[in-house]
Amino acid sequence: MASNKKYWKSVEELKDSSVVETLSKNEFVENIPTDNFLGDKETLETSSTSRRDFLKYVGFTTAAASLAACEGPVIKSIPYVVKPNDVIAGVADWYATSMADGYDFANVLVKTREGRPIQIMPNKEANGTTSARVQAAVLSLYDEKLRLKEPSKKGETISWADADKEIGIELLKLKEAGKPVVLLTGTMASPSTSKIVDEFTTAHPNISHVVYDAVSEAAAADAFQAMYGRRALPNYKLENAKTIVSFGADFLGDFHGGFEKAYVQGRKPETGKMSRHIQVESNMSLTGANADKRIVAKPSDVVFSLINLYNAITKEGVASKATPIDSEIQKIAQELKKAGSKAVVMTGVNDINAQLISLAINRALNSEILDINNSLNIRQGNYEQVQKLVSDAKSGKIGGIITYNVDPVYSLENGADFAEALKNVSLKVAIAVENSATVNAMDYALPAPHFLESWGDTHFSEGNYGLIQPTIQPLFKTRQFQDTLLKWSGSSTSYYDYLKSFWSTEVLGGSSWNKALHNGFFQKEVALTEDGVETPRDISIAEVARILKMNTTPSGMELNLYTKTGLGDGKQANNPWLQEFPDPITRASWDNYLTVSMADAKEIGFSNPVKDNGSINGDFAKVTVNGVEVVVPVMVQPGQAKGSVGLALGYGKTFGLKEEMHVGVNAYPLYKGGNNIQYNVKVEKASGVHEFACTQVQKTIAGRHDILKVTSLKDYKTVDPKDHHHGWNKPAYVSYDHKEVEANTIDLWDEHNREIGHHFNLSIDLTSCTGCGACVVACHAENNVPVVGKKEVRVGRDMHWLRIDRYYSSEVETREEAKELGLSRGEMYEALETEAENPEVTFQPMMCQHCNHAPCETVCPVAATSHGRQGQNQMAYNRCVGTRYCANNCPYRVRRFNWFNYANNNEFDFNMNNEYGKMVLNPDVVVRSRGVMEKCSMCIQMTQATILKAKKEGRKVNTDEFETACSSACTTGAMVFGDVNNKEDKVAALAEDKRAYNVLDYLQTKPNVIYQVKVRNTNEA
């Protein structure tokens, strides 16, 4: 319906439509003077804007517009919409938790930044210690390559609900059929988990629980059980020990772990008390390297000498055999008897009889050091049950296998058999944090969270409980093993609730849960004396010795399998920090190798030539044990017993690992019967050349004894350190005005006033440093030190800011000795440079010395490195142009150059090349670009944070409040950091100590890092 209505907009339109019409035709009210503008020829001609200019303008504006459109990559930082309560951006939160991955057990503190754990430190209140592996575990959390991300069935994703349903049905079927199912886990040392497992196995009586440790300590546990009735590992109170004799027990290395603190506590020369440590061993272990006296014997001789020691102490005559070291053993017996109850003997021979003899010796000595009450609940693996499982599975007796965090396909001597046997098993479930060959062989792969994402509890030693709490939201669709078991047992409680109620009823005894959780640990009195467990059972040692002698059948070479400080049992083989971590003894990274004695190497024809690029090569050896053959590269090892070879477990893992981590040789197939000692080994030379990646090539100090000062306890007590002839801490002397004066009394330079404000010093006690390397990894984590990979380490480009130099002694130690021997100059150099066949070993942590007269500072053309007012030598990365002059002029060679871009570079596909790995980066420390120099900063980000914190709280910095990553990671207290201007700080006294010295003091660089002379207790008691 059309409307005839007319709407007018103004009176004019209504009255006089012609005006409106004209107006509506003109868009503009006034005429635009286009004609004026364009038609004015004159103006146009006089205008200086030619067409050419016009094009220029167009070009310019186009270019400007397009340039303005270009933007750098946008990195979005999104503020919290709702800020979590405890998270303050820029402020770290620390959580107390525990690590128990089946091999490493530690009470730790975890540093988180904005909800990401970035560092693990020992929980010193809980007497916790960390090793390189524990420190590095934080990076394994972010292993996006290896971690299981969602539940899967035969490679296909499956939902948790479906998996639960299917597995539940299967379990029910097997239960009804009465077919045995095995739950295979590592040692968890978790009381609540034990209870859950118990409940699970009670609900399913056909399910049995088998504990499997890749590296077995079963013999020690069994021996302890045989003697004391409880399956546990003996503990030792080494801090009270007067004499420690170890028969191949690497107690500072992998043997149970955590003894270094007590060991060092008992070795403080300034208190006048220092235990004497004698090590009888075949491989050069970390413990042997620290021993006051190291006696080299092949494994069979270690066993026999242990029996001989028993005979010498008890005057019994149990079956044994003479060894080349019997005279030494007699002396040891004397020393042990003298020390009486303050003496202890331990053995690392994984044989129940050897362990029993060791326990018996301790009983004979009445040793108070052997701590039976606080026995250890770790490494509870039962090797025999595992082997039974394999054979049962093979014969089809087993209906189902559920594994949790173990990788028997890789780490069993007969891993291939196990994989094969799995085909006969109908229900195969792997619950695991990380992918592995075993997970791959299973039908169901159920992801479990990393311990940093988990709840849990620990009970490492009797009376010492710990809690595990999550420090980050789970990264992937994981569910805790305990939750899974609870679910399968038909329970609806969550593990967290279960844990909490378990603790309140069974552990806490009325104490506060929150406090325990805050502290991360809970201690309980052990009251075991009443129930008779303490009374040892009588065991016929004569019988034990007879069996031991019968089993010890030395013939051919003897192989001593061991674990390396870096990789341990190989659980963290995909962790680049640990792969790059140089072995404390050989200083080789990214490898395992056959350690061969110098004598045997000469005989068979092995050598380690140094190549022109500075790196070391090695020959290959074919090692045959019981028909199993492996080909491994050879490292000639000083201090290795002739007739024995050593090989590290934990390498050669490849499944799922990054290409770069496919290093080393899997030695588990040689680990027959879970015994670390294998007799009747054939070692032959094989063809080929292996390329090692060693961070240190020269093995001795080459007569430069002012770098590394070592003395004996006797000299330390009786001789004046500065005595001109016999002094053990002689300062450097120079001639000044024709007089001999101490070098540090004269100076070319004007001093700054160092009394004002803070002045940082770091003291490193060479007596306390065991060389464990926890500080190296701590430094990695704190300072975002890049990993460079095997090829680059090989050519001498590792980036470690902190390294631990290892020196072997040589047969000829000083120039004076060489002169007395009448050696020519060339011969003298060779003698000083060549390591002894059975050398003493000394470790020397080396990092930027923060010289007050730093040679690096004067030579930088752009002043990129300069001195701070707090004693640090500072490095301004942004200013560095990379001439490397500073590195050349650094006598300590601690500066590290970024040869390439190590972050976001596919050539260096380590943690800094993926989004997950980058989460471990410390936001307080910049990631360096290529072409700049970097080095230890004395953790300036930490000292500044401490100062700021004190300032905010309106107080002075507390005594000993300053810390660096290395000093806080150092469990033995070898590294002490602090402010020398605060006389209360420990380091202030240490700087004045009579043992204190500076490395290369003759150069007068005046470092702020002080070393304390190493004291060895060489006095025979």
Added chain:
Amino acid sequence: MSHYEAPIREPLVLGDKSYHDITEDIAKPIEGKANKNWYIAFYISLAAMLWGFGCIFYTVGTGIGVWGLNKNIGWAWDITNFVWWVGIGHAGTLISAVLLLFRQKWRMAINRSAEAMTIFAVFQAGLFPIIHMGRPWNGYWVMPIPNQFGSLWVNFNSPLLWDVFAISTYLSVSLVFWWTGLLPDFAMIRDRAVKPFQKKIYALLSFGWSGRAKDWQRFEEVSLVLAGLATPLVLSVHTIVSMDFATSINPGWHSTIFPPYFVAGAIFSGFAMVQTLLGIMRKVTNMEDYITRLHVEYMNIVIILTGGIVAVAYATEFFIAWYTGSPYENYTYLSVGAATGPYAWAFYSLLFFNILTPQLLWFKKIRRSFIWSFIISIFINIGMWFERFDIIAIVLSKGHLPSTWWRFEPTFVDVGIFIGTIGFFFVLFLLYARTFPVIAQAEVKTILKSSGEFYKKRLAQGIPTKPTVVIAKKKITEVDSSDKNTKE
């Protein structure tokens, strides 16, 4: 420039040359066509240069890691090449400045090429400090220029900074000095040029030289002033380069004799390189009459002298390493440690090439032999490279802490860049030989009458060449003009 020379001295210009002959001889390589040999040499050099540039781009694009350096040896071929090339550059200034001040006329035949060599060598040398930086794009930070980084200034304590000043001063003074000397010669080419383009170019290059007496007077004055300025540079540049090492605390570097020893070594290597280049050039460009046995002998004498200084310095270093009794001096580049260590081959190479071979020059026959001088000069060039390599690599390979002892192995990039600079050097030199007057003809003409063979002969025959008699002068002019007539 009046000059009297005894007739018994050997003439410096052979071949009965007239002024015009000199002009012709020197203009010939520029005006004529290049022969096949020149092209072969040029293309080989060009290929080497491009390869070197490729290696440089690879280094800058990827990182210094493509070289063979490591955590303990932060310099090796880069700084070796740098010092080697700077050293080579030394002869040019010495010849043109010091010898000018000492009025040594024999320099005239060789100074142009020696200076060209200097400038081209300093180009090569200057490359290394830039490309050896981890972040060469920030290389300008070593210049004390106003900046927007706050009050950031360079570190005047650093010898590397002194290097920047020393090298850039040296390059600029040398370039100016060289160019000034070239002006009359460019003008000569300009006047002879027939092609308009060529004429224009040489007109530009000769800065409008007109040949007036005033031009000549100023020319002489400027030359003397520049020679005075350049002379201290001969000493300063390598002194400062040596301080890169001498002011450090590495045993073997920290040595007070480095400055004089390095200067002597630089002149030694510079003269050796001049011998090498002129040995080729006199043949290729037919300059046999100007670069004579006498020139070669004189240069060899300088080589023996400076070689002797270097040898004494080596002996001193060796003695001091032993005499200090410090275990830290055991492995300096001249020590028993070096002679028995992994770099023994480099140690003995140094002694052989640098100490033994120059001793042959004590024999007059060898000293005056073109081919022997050429061979020995190449040996010295190699030896001087080894000297720097030994100083840098051997010393750094055995630092204070034995745990940091390491070795160095060059990669293909290290080698490629070195070869590239040699290629670049020869590309420049070959282009120079085809476009520049390779002998300072204006200057040679000034000594023709006192040191030319023709005139020496006449003097020996008793025909006076000095004034007193007007006729004699006339006669000479007649000879000159008749000479011209015959040619024309």
